Each structure stands twice: as C-alpha cells, then as structure tokens.
Amino acid sequence: MRRNIEHVGWDQLSYEIREIVAIGEDLEKLGVDITWENIGDPVQKGEKIPQWIKDIVTDLVAEDKTYGYVATQGVPETREFLAAQINKRDGYRVTKDDIVFFNGLGDAVAKIFSYLRREARVLGPSPAYSTHSSAEAAHSGYHHLTYDLVPENNWMPDLDDIENKIKYNDSIAGLLLINPDNPTGAVYPRHLLEQIIGIAKEYDIFVICDEIYAHIVFNGSETVHLSQVIGDVPGIALRGISKEFPWPGSRCGWLEVFNQDKHPVFKKYIQSLISAKMLEVCSTSLPQYAIPRVIGDPRYEQHLADRKAMFEFRANEAWNIFSKVDGIHVIKPKGAFYMSILFKDNILNNKQALPISDVKVKAFVEQKVQDVEDDKRFVYYLLGAKGICVVPLTGFYSNRKGFRITLLEMDDEKRRWTWETIADSINQYINS
Numbered sequence: 357m358r359r360n361i362e363h364v365g366w367d368q369l370s371y372e373i374r375e376i377v378a379i380g381e382d383l384e385k386l387g388v389d390i391t392w393e394n395i396g397d398p399v400q401k402g403e404k405i406p407q408w409i410k411d412i413v414t415d416l417v418a419e420d421k422t423y424g425y426v427a428t429q430g431v432p433e434t435r436e437f438l439a440a441q442i443n444k445r446d447g448y449r450v451t452k453d454d455i456v457f458f459n460g461l462g463d464a465v466a467k468i469f470s471y472l473r474r475e476a477r478v479l480g481p482s483p484a485y486s487t488h489s490s491a492e493a494a495h496s497g498y499h500h501l502t503y504d505l506v507p508e509n510n511w512m513p514d515l516d517d518i519e520n521k522i523k524y525n526d527s528i529a530g531l532l533l534i535n536p537d538n539p540t541g542a543v544y545p546r547h548l549l550e551q552i553i554g555i556a557k558e559y560d561i562f563v564i565c566d567e568i569y570a571h572i573v574f575n576g577s578e579t580v581h582l583s584q585v586i587g588d589v590p591g592i593a594l595r596g597i598s599k600e601f602p603w604p605g606s607r608c609g610w611l612e613v614f615n616q617d618k619h620p621v622f623k624k625y626i627q628s629l630i631s632a633k634m635l636e637v638c639s640t641s642l643p644q645y646a647i648p649r650v651i652g653d654p655r656y657e658q659h660l661a662d663r664k665a666m667f668e669f670r671a672n673e674a675w676n677i678f679s680k681v682d683g684i685h686v687i688k689p690k691g692a693f694y695m696s697i698l699f700k701d702n703i704l705n706n707k708q709a710l711p712i713s714d715v716k717v718k719a720f721v722e723q724k725v726q727d728v729e730d731d732k733r734f735v736y737y738l739l740g741a742k743g744i745c746v747v748p749l750t751g752f753y754s755n756r757k758g759f760r761i762t763l764l765e766m767d768d769e770k771r772r773w774t775w776e777t778i779a780d781s782i783n784q785y786i787n788s
C-alpha cells in the first residue's frame with residue numbers, strides 16, 4: 357500500500373480475559389470440558405435478575421419511546437436523577453450536564469483515551485484492568501505507565517510510587533484509580549483517596565476513578581465515592597449497571613464529571629468526549645430509561661445488600677480454601693467479585709507441569725507453554741489438565757506472577773469443586 361495504515365499503538369491492545377478464551381475453545385474441540393472462570397459476567401455464571409427489575413424493563417419495552425434515539429449525553433430525566441443522587445448523597449453540586457452516557461464503560465474508556473492529547477499520559481495501577489491499560493497505551497503509542505498496587509499492604513496503591521512518577525514525568529496529566537479494584541478485590545478507604553487527591557492537586561492533574569463496583573463492598577470495608585473527596589480537583593467517576601443490576605449486555609455506563617467549570621482545558625476535553633458521542637448520535641436508550649425506575653425503587657437497596665452478603669460469603673469461602681495452600685499469597689477480597697492469587701517469589705519455573713492423560717491435549721498444552729510467562733504456563737496446564745480457565749496476572753499489566761479467580765459461580769457445589777481443584781493443582785504443580 358502506498359501509505360502505512362497501521363496505527364502506532366495498536367500492538368498495545370490486549371485483553372487477556374478474552375484472549376485466554378481462544379485457548380479454552382481449542383481445548384474444548386479436543387474434548388476438554390471447560391469451566392469458564394475468566395470473565396466478570398454474573399449472568400453468564402448463573403445469577404438471576406430479580407423479577408421486579410425484569411418487570412420494569414418489560415414495561416419499558418412496551419413503550420415506543422425506548423426504541424428511539426435519545427439526547428447525545430443521555431436521557432435528560434435520567435441524568436437529572438443521577439445528579440440529584442450525587443448531590444443528596446455527597447452534598448456535591450453537579451447538574452445533568454455533568455453526566456454523559458456511553459455504551460458501557462468500555463465505550464467510555466475508548467473515548468477517554470482516544471480524545472486525550474497524544475502526549476498527555478494517564479498513570480494507572482498495576483495490576484491493571486486491561487481495557488484501561490491497553491487504551492491508554494494505544495493512545496500514547498508507548499507502554500502504559502503504572503504505579504504499584506502492593507500485595508503486602510492489602511493491594512493498596514504505593515503512594516510514594518505515585519508521587520515520584522508524577523513528579524519526575526511531566527507528561528503525566530491524569531491519574532487512574534479503580535475502586536473497588538479489578539483484579540485484586542481491594543477497596544480504598546477515605547483517607548487513602550484523600551491523600552491521592554492531595555497529590556493530584558499538588559501536581560495539577562486530573563483524576564479518573566472507575567467506580568463500576570462502588571456498591572459491591574463487604575467484609576467490613578468502607579469507601580467513598582470520588583465526589584466525596586474530589587474537592588476542586590478536575591475529576592471523572594465512571595459508573596455503570598453491568599455489575600450492579602447486573603446487566604452487562606445492556607452496554608450502559610456513564611461519566612460523572614466534577615469541576616469542569618473551574619478548569620477550562622478540562623471542560624474542553626469533556627466537550628471533545630461529548631462531540632465524539634454526537635457523531636454516534638447517542639448511547640443505547642432502553643437501559644437509560646430503566647435506571648431511575650430501578651435505582652429509585654425501594655427494593656434496590658435490599659438488592660444491593662443481598663448481593664454484598666453473597667459476595668462476602670464467597671470471598672471468605674475462597675480465602676479459607678486458598679489461604680491453606682503453600683507457595684501462594686492471598687488477600688481476602690473486600691469488594692468487587694474477584695480475588696488475585698499470587699505465587700510467592702521464585703516458586704515457579706519453566707519445568708513445572710500438571711499430568712495430562714489425553715495425548716492430544718498434552719501435546720497442545722506443551723506447545724502453548726513455549727516461551728510464556730511462568731504464571732501463564734500454570735494457567736495453560738490448569739486448563740489442559742482440569743479444564744478450569746482463569747486469567748494469569750501478567751495479563752493484567754503486571755510483573756507479579758499469579759492469576760485471578762471470580763466469586764461469581766452460583767452453583768455452590770461447582771464453585772467449591774473449582775476452587776478446591778485449583779488449590780490441589782497449585783500444590784501438585786509447584787511440587788512437580
């Protein structure tokens with residue numbers, strides 16, 4: 357071709373959570389029965405949507421307006437409802453103009469990074485949720501810039517690392533937080549968020565806080581929304597219904613923008629995101645109409661409380677199984693629905709294996725583990741030997757070796773079998 361049409365950053369796009377599926381599907385073709393533990397979709401893992409939520413959506417489906425386009429930023433009444441919730445909860449003043457709807461946070465994240473000035477970087481956590489890290493890296497054409505989440509400190513962010521990276525790299529214009537966190541299940545207390553906002557203020561950068569799991573917090577932990585600590589720093593909270601109703605297939609999420617009127621350049625940047633959405637007309641309308649009816653329903657709080665109790669029970673169940681296993685380090689999740697299992701230093705090598713009786717499956721796995729990270733090697737053997745599909749931690753932009761499990765399986769027996777089988781496999785693998 358007379359022009360190179362390859363985007364400079366495309367090779368930074370990776371999403372291990374889905375990429376591992378290709379390996380799992382190949383193994384399925386070879387006859388392995390796969391237990392999918394890779395994706396954060398509660399519906400896929402058997403969670404039932406409460407009938408009253410389905411009734412609300414069913415009623416909406418009968419209304420013609422839910423089939424039409426809506427305003428570019430989203431349904432005005434829904435944005436008013438969300439703004440009023442923030443103002444009531446946090447005493448913070450936002451208007452409907454500070455809320456912008458997207459087709460899921462996936463769409464929001466893609467726009468946030470695509471429309472950021474090329475040389476402006478956003479510092480994000482490691483381990484990282486791949487959608488953010490890949491989009492940021494692809495936008496810049498370089499590797500994603502990260503700060504450390506420290507397992508020895510319950511996966512809390514390393515504040516010195518954050519401050520030093522920002523101080524000595526003036527291309528960093530923004531800081532990304534995920535609270536509660538995917539993949540660690542950590543929840544950040546108010547004082548930590550305040551310290552982070554203090555750093556952002558000192559160095560005059562903006563903050564993005566992914567709060568998609570904000571209402572899945574348990575095991576005695578407490579946190580606050582970004583709006584409660586942001587002060588006058590430019591900030592964006594990312595919210596959605598994928599994990600909460602749960603309705604990931606609705607592809608519906610939104611931005612809550614703080615302090616755009618105090619920072620003219622930030623306001624223009626937000627305007628660029630809205631203009632980008634305008635080219636698509638608007639985001640999906642049906643779930644936007646459902647939001648005030650579902651979140652405003654008196655049954656919603658109980659729904660959230662029931663789910664918190666469910667995930668707390670499973671977090672403790674997982675911790676009880678894995679904390680007894682040698683060679684790994686586990687921290688009890690406090691929020692979201694994931695747990696990261698970390699291999700202790702120097703425990704893995706590229707000779708370890710799990711026995712696989714089927715010769716074709718064995719050959720497939722042996723070929724796939726050539727030149728891969730040590731944690732991926734374990735994950736591939738676990739897939740081939742036991743059919744359990746988890747995501748290696750090095751797939752989350754991390755140098756630490758481990759893997760992520762989810763707390764989503766609704767079938768109690770299957771869930772316990774899965775975790776106990778993984779625990780036995782770790783033992784067998786590191787002693788092989």
Ligand SMILES: Cc1ncc(COP(=O)(O)O)c(C=O)c1O
Nearest residue numbers: 396460461462485538596598609
């Ligand atoms: C931290 C985080 N943000 C965003 C998303 C994606 O959300 P959505 O379904 O709204 O695209 C996920 C999905 O797993 C997530 O874990």
